[in-house]
Amino acid sequence: xxxxVQSSIVKAPWRPLATALPLATANTFVTKITGATNPFETTDxxxxxxxxxxxxxxxxxxxxxxxxxxxxxxxxGTVSIRRPVQANFETAMTRVESxxxxxxxxxxxxVRDTEYET
Numbered sequence: 001x002x003x004x005v006q007s008s009i010v011k012a013p014w015r016p017l018a019t020a021l022p023l024a025t026a027n028t029f030v031t032k033i034t035g036a037t038n039p040f041e042t043t044d045x046x047x048x049x050x051x052x053x054x055x056x057x058x059x060x061x062x063x064x065x066x067x068x069x070x071x072x073x074x075x076x077g078t079v080s081i082r083r084p085v086q087a088n089f090e091t092a093m094t095r096v097e098s099x100x101x102x103x104x105x106x107x108x109x110x111v112r113d114t115e116y117e118t
Contacts, residue, residue, distance in 0.1 A: 062089035064117040066096045068108030077106040078113075 042054030061084055068077040079096050083089035096102065097110045 060084060060086075062086050062117075064089065064093055065113040066093065067111045067113050068103065068106035069111055070108045076108040 040055060044054045045052050061082060063080065063082040065081070066079045067075050068079075070076050079102070081089065081092045081096060083092055093112060097112055099110070103110050
């Protein structure tokens, strides 16, 4: 188990991962496992008399970025994508990556920036 790190005045704890998760699919997998099996051993609690699970998904959103690079691999533009559902996110990213008209206007080749996908 990781140490709790104070991240704000509210003292909302978070546990840093040793390595970043590479793709949105990995994030989805972790969310499903965490909600089903509670591997972080979080404690259930009550708010205004209503029982809450210690590990639960509160919202879902997927974001990513496509970088446009020129012949010298210099970044000439970026396009960011944010979608509420993973399937829609993958479709949008594929369309942006394969969009020749947009690539022509950017004067570069599209490259999916998986480092910033969440």
